[in-house]
């Protein structure tokens with residue numbers, strides 16, 4: 001039988017979303033030969049709110065003005081929490097994923113193999129990965145939550161994924177303008193009372209994007225029912241859009257928030273460093289631990305992955321990713337979230353069900369009924385939560401990292417002494 005001719009590349013990237021296209025782009029820029037394989041034809045529909053926080057442009061090495069797709073810049077975020085709505089000054093952007101992903105993938109300059117589902121992946125006797133007639137020493141998994149490259153190993157998953165659903169649909173621009181909470185492109189966020197998730201309503205001129213995310217994927221449909229009632233009652237969606245807001249129109253999937261343990265599964269590199277596989281974006285589980293923002297960490301990890309391969313140091317990928325300022329910030333936010341949850345779960349550390357401090361679900365059964373009017377402290381707490389969330393949504397970092405780290409270490413020691421829970425503490429929120 002004649003030998004089948006296959007092309008040898010430097011790197012094959014499985015998945016052409018933001019993680020895969022960023023990795024391919026920076027590899028190509030560094031002179032590598034890259035093929036991206038994706039089961040979808042691009043442009044493709046990607047379920048997403050389309051929100052970008054400020055650091056994305058540096059990560060992409062792209063100026064907002066050079067992005068050819070539709071772009072909504074916002075400077076105010078409207079946050080509703082426990083019956084109070086605040087308009088908070090902060091900055092970010094919205095795009096349509098249908099346009100962004102296609103632009104980024106084609107900008108990468110990589111050889112594209114679209115409409116190709118990657119089933120099982122094999123490695124030949126020469127140590128080359130072999131996919132769809134392509135061969136390469138390095139394989140990058142950028143195929144999202146169920147990435148086939150991730151399935152080759154068993155990436156650590158100490159906690160379950162979050163559930164997120166959305167619907168983006170065309171709408172009459174005049175009706176959207178009349179109904180929306182603020183200016184065009186300004187997000188309206190509804191923080192769920194128990195802070196185990198949030199919902200959004202984003203006017204994009206002649207499109208509306210609505211959705212919900214919850215810590216437990218099983219809770220997302222009920223959360224959307226409540227959010228839908230809230231947005232309709234507030235009159236912030238055009239009344240004739242009601243059929244588009246039906247739960248059956250909402251679609252989504254589950255993906256993993258950042259956990260430091262995930263980095264242990266970031267790479268499996270050959271002893272001689274000349275080949276191996278690496279994971280980027282959702283396939284590794286890198287979304288922001290509170291807001292569930294996924295595009296930014298996908299791009300950052302894709303870029304770091306490209307840099308270590310180009311530098312001939314692929315085995316240093318987990319270490320380099322861990323040292324990236326964004327991942328350092330996520331680790332801090334993760335620790336804060338865990339400390340808050342542990343504090344709530346500690347037997348003597350329970351707080352009463354005041355709005356200022358409810359990072360997990362319902363009040364304990366012995367808690368007194370909340371008074372009708374929130375205390376001054378309660379109002380301050382709600383304001384802090386709404387403002388903090390809006391800032392995080394715009395990509396602002398926690399202030400004074402060394403002091404936060406010190407405070408966290410102290411809190412973790414104190415919590416460790418105070419309680420030794422037999423079951424893991426519940427996660428706080430997204």
Ligand SMILES: Cc1cc2nc3c(=O)[nH]c(=O)nc-3n(C[C@H](O)[C@H](O)[C@H](O)COP(=O)(O)OP(=O)(O)OC[C@H]3O[C@@H](n4cnc5c(N)ncnc54)[C@H](O)[C@@H]3O)c2cc1C
Nearest residue numbers: 015017018019039048049050051118143144281282294295
């Ligand atoms: C409803 C919803 C709303 C969201 N909203 C936001 C938001 O507003 N802002 C934000 O930052 N994040 C948001 N996220 C998260 C964000 O979409 C993801 O974190 C981000 O897309 C991850 O990028 P990625 O490149 O790792 O994976 P993806 O964007 O999922 O890309 C993976 C690619 O791999 C391809 N693929 C998968 N399997 C195979 C296979 N076997 N063979 C070939 N190709 C394959 C897919 O076709 C896809 O193109 C949202 C998520 C959901 C579910």
